[in-house]
Structure formats: structure tokens, C-alpha cells
Amino acid sequence: MWLPSPLHVALAPDGLRFCALDPLRRTVREQGVLPVDTAAAATAAPWQAWVHALAGWLEARPQQKFDLHVVLFDGFVRYQLLPWRPGIVGAAEWQAYAGHRMREVYGELPAGWRTLVAPTPPGEAALVTAIDSGLPEALRKLSARPPRLVSLQPRFVAGFNHWRHRLKGESCWFATVESGRVCLGHLQRGRWRTVRNESQAELSSEGLAELLHRLDLTLDEPAKAAAVYVSGQLAGKALPAHLAGHPLHRLQVPERWSAGRRQLAAARGL
């Protein structure tokens, strides 16, 4: 095969979701969920189990070339909002400022964590993410013939970029939920006001309502009634229409989509 096949992979709590397309991106060639050894996930590099699973799958297909698109479970990511500082101009200064803010919130991050600052217009707070820099390195050395790493995005970022056109109103919340974790951000006129990434043993609508209520206390009135757009599945019963005084909207791929598109969406963390 001359052309590489796009391979979309989501490092999800329930395993490694993957979807390989044909080189022309027309049909799904393979898809599924690879089981992950969760006992190994308790080590210092919890992502190792997912990388091993992916490496094993690739080694079974030594003749194929892949372009790898990875979406990271929010549990592997640290999020922070960086207030605007007019005196900071260079990219290196922003990185140092982001590292300082991360240490303030999370304490001393293990050596080798890599922070990224989202480019924003002057005057706006910037979203910052941090991941273990060993993960991209490991993904680039997966096998004897490693795939080309095209994209590696946190799930909250990938989800927001996909669903952002569906978010309505001057003030709104966007949340990605998956088993045991919620990542929630508030936007006012397109500007990030707050971001919270929390784990909950059994995330339910009540748990999300409690988190919203806590965040409402730190924000102004428009945020307290703003719509909440949720991507992902909550445990227990279906989502209610309102949660802690907020209208709730579910973001999910349409039912009319073909099975292939739905499988691709799952592998893209949607």
C-alpha cells in the first residue's frame, strides 16, 4: 500500500477505541475497542497500557502505513486558564507563565510534562493544557515501522472544536463527560471564563449539577442561567432538561449517520 491510511484512536477509560479508514477516507476498514490492562494503568505513566495495546495492534499489521490521529482521555490532561498579561509577549514567556500557573494549581508537575498555550487575541484568557511528554514520544516509536503522528489532542479540546458551532448564546457551558470524569468550561462571548477537570467515582447528573452549582458561585449572573452543552454519556438515568437551573443540551452524533461514521466519531472521542 502506497498511501497511508488514517487511523483514529481514542484513549478512553473503557479501552482503546480505534477506527482505520481507507487511504481515500471513504470507508471504514477496521474499527473496534481494544481492551486495556487497567492494572498497568496505575503505574507512573498510566497511558502505557493504551500505548501497549495500540503497539500490539500495529505489529499485527506490519505492511500497512498509518497516519495516526489520537484523542486523549481528559484524565491524562491537566487544564488551566491563563489570565491575560500585557507584559508577556514571546512564546517562551507564555510557556514559562503557563508552567508557573500549573505549579500554583497542581503543585510541582513531574519532570517532562509538556504545556501548550492556546493562541488567543490580546486581552483574553488562554486555555493551557499539560500532558506527560513521554506520551507523544511513545506514540512516535510504537513499532518497528511507526505511524506518522498527525494529531494528538485532549478530548475536551477535540470535542469543543467539533461541537463549537452548536454552542448558542453569549454565555454557555461546554462539558465532556465519560466514566468517572467531567471536564467543564464556561464561555462568555467566545472567551473562556473558567475550566474545571474533575474526577467523580460515578458521574451522574446529580454530580454534574453539584459541580455546576459550585462553579456558579464564582461567576456572575449570566453564567448561572447559561445553557450547558454536554458531550458524552452520564451514568444512570438519561440527562434531564434542566440541571441546577441551567438548560441542558445533549451533543451527540445524529442517529441517521451510517455505522461507519458513528464508529469514526467514537474513535474521535465524540
Next chain:
Amino acid sequence: MRPLALDYAAPPRRPFFAWIVLAAGALVLALAADGYADLDDEATRLDSQVDRLKRQTSSPQSAKGRTELAAKERGQQRERELLSKGEGGVWTRPLQAIEMSLDKNIALVALSQEFTGRHIRLGLEARNIDDALAFADRLRATGRFDDVVLTNHETKKSTGVEVLSLTLLLTWKAAA
């Protein structure tokens, strides 16, 4: 909502159209600067030309030139005073006389007046000298003028037709 450019595999890059906009902006700026420089040069050249012309016009206007100018201004002032004192009513009667004397054989092409000398100078065009003289006779017959004098005449071609161009100097009667 702007997308979040946070990707650990691909560093954030400016979109391609941003480079196009930047290049187009630089080009427009360069053209505008070039145009501005040209206009600035032109303005400097015109300024120097104006200065030169001012020097040229101010030097020959010596004492004599300034006296003539002052006399002309005084004459115009005098005319304005006469008009404001009611001489305008006297002035309208000769005009009415001229208007009544004109016919289809003669055309009035210019008129100028001098209040202080009670003169009216008429520029006329006629088909022949007979029509011109008949017009002068009609003016005299109105009784509004002390004198009607043909000061000059010449034959010329106007729009392909030969006509007689003449000038009459009239002196209207003083108010009683």
C-alpha cells in the same frame, strides 16, 4: 466560537489565508506609500512654483501698478455707491430702451457700463451695416440717450456665416 489550537503533534500554525492577507496588506501599504511619495513630490513642486510666481508678480507691481489697482478699486466702489443712492432707477431706463430697440436683424453679444461717465458699451452682431445703422437710429429715437456712437465695426465669419461685428458707445441722459 474560535477553535482551540492545542495539538501536541502539530504546533499551532497561522492559517494560509492569514499569510495571504499579510502579503496583500504589505503590498497595499507599499503602493499607498509610493503614491503618497509621488503626491508629496508634486505638492512640493507646486509650492515652489507658487512661490516663484508670487515673486514674479510682486516685483513688477511697483508704485505705478499699485496706483492703477487702487484707482480701479475706487471706481468700482463709486459705482456701488451710485447704485445704492438710487441711480439704479435711472440706469434701468436706458436698458429698457436698448431692449425695445433690438429686433431679429441684430444680436446683442456684450454689454458693459460705466456709471461715472454714464456710458454703455454694446457689442453687437448684424447681418449688414444697414441693420446696424437702423438699430442706432431706433436707439436715438427713444430719447434716452445723449449720444449714440458707432466706435468700430468689422466683417467676420461666425459659424460659417458672414456677419458684421460692431461696437456702439451710448451716453444716457442724466437724471432730471
